[in-house]
Amino acid sequence: MRIRWLTLALLALVAATALSASAGARGGPSPVTISKTKGGPLIDHAQVKHKAKTFWATVENATDHQLSITWDDRSAQRPHGDFNVRWFRGRHEVTHEMNHGGLEFNLGVGKQKTFRANVKPLVGNPGELCLAVGAFAEPDHVDRVGIVYINSTSICG
Numbered sequence: 001m002r003i004r005w006l007t008l009a010l011l012a013l014v015a016a017t018a019l020s021a022s023a024g025a026r027g028g029p030s031p032v033t034i035s036k037t038k039g040g041p042l043i044d045h046a047q048v049k050h051k052a053k054t055f056w057a058t059v060e061n062a063t064d065h066q067l068s069i070t071w072d073d074r075s076a077q078r079p080h081g082d083f084n085v086r087w088f089r090g091r092h093e094v095t096h097e098m099n100h101g102g103l104e105f106n107l108g109v110g111k112q113k114t115f116r117a118n119v120k121p122l123v124g125n126p127g128e129l130c131l132a133v134g135a136f137a138e139p140d141h142v143d144r145v146g147i148v149y150i151n152s153t154s155i156c157g
Contacts, residue, residue, distance in 0.1 A: 028142025029069065029107065030062040032135050038114060045149040048083070048129070052120035057146055059135045060112035067137045071115065072102035074132040074145060082126035083150070088116040102136070119150065128152035 033042045038056045046053060061067050073095075075085060087098045094115070097103040107113060119131060129150035136143045147156045 028063065028137040028140040029067060029135055029144055030060045032133055032144045032146030033058050034117075034131070034133070034146045034148045038116075043148060045153060048119050048121055048150050049126065050121065050124075052118055055117045055119065055131060055148060056114055057117060057133045058112055058114040059107065059144065061107040061109055063140070064109060065139075066109060067107045067140065068104065069107050069113075070102040070104050070134075070136040070138075071098065071113075072134050072136075073098040074134045075130055080129055082121060082123050083129050084118075084120045084122055085129075085131065086118045086120075088118070089113075098133075102134075107137075126151060128155040130156035132156065 034055050034057045087095045094103050132147040134145045
């Protein structure tokens with residue numbers, strides 16, 4: 001009787017350990033980061049008043065398996081009345097894809113992808129903008145968002 005109880009306890013411990021290890025491995029991509037320079041430090045706010053500014057958004061696969069990412073523009077107040085926001089993958093403009101269902105791509109283990117957003121003011125004294133990009137990862141069903149407060153400290157909520 002004592003051996004049977006010990007065996008059951010040991011099996012439960014092994015199962016719990018395996019489950020927690022697999023849950024950690026399936027955590028999706030790391031948080032989306034946005035910076036003022038490619039590979040630069042994370043920012044959370046910026047001023048865009050008189051000339052266009054470029055921002056770099058990066059997603060990295062921190063799991064032990066390949067991810068299928070849907071990358072999309074989630075900026076507040078779309079269309080942006082005071083701003084023109086254009087997205088690029090390398091030199092190729094992907095704004096249309098970002099605003100209509102998202103851009104889909106695979107992301108290998110330990111790999112990252114960086115996209116460029118060009119935010120241009122359309123008026124002399126532009127208002128606020130929440131520049132936001134989302135990364136939805138399959139098969140993990142994990143959603144990550146990177147945001148930058150433009151000309152604001154509260155517009156993104």
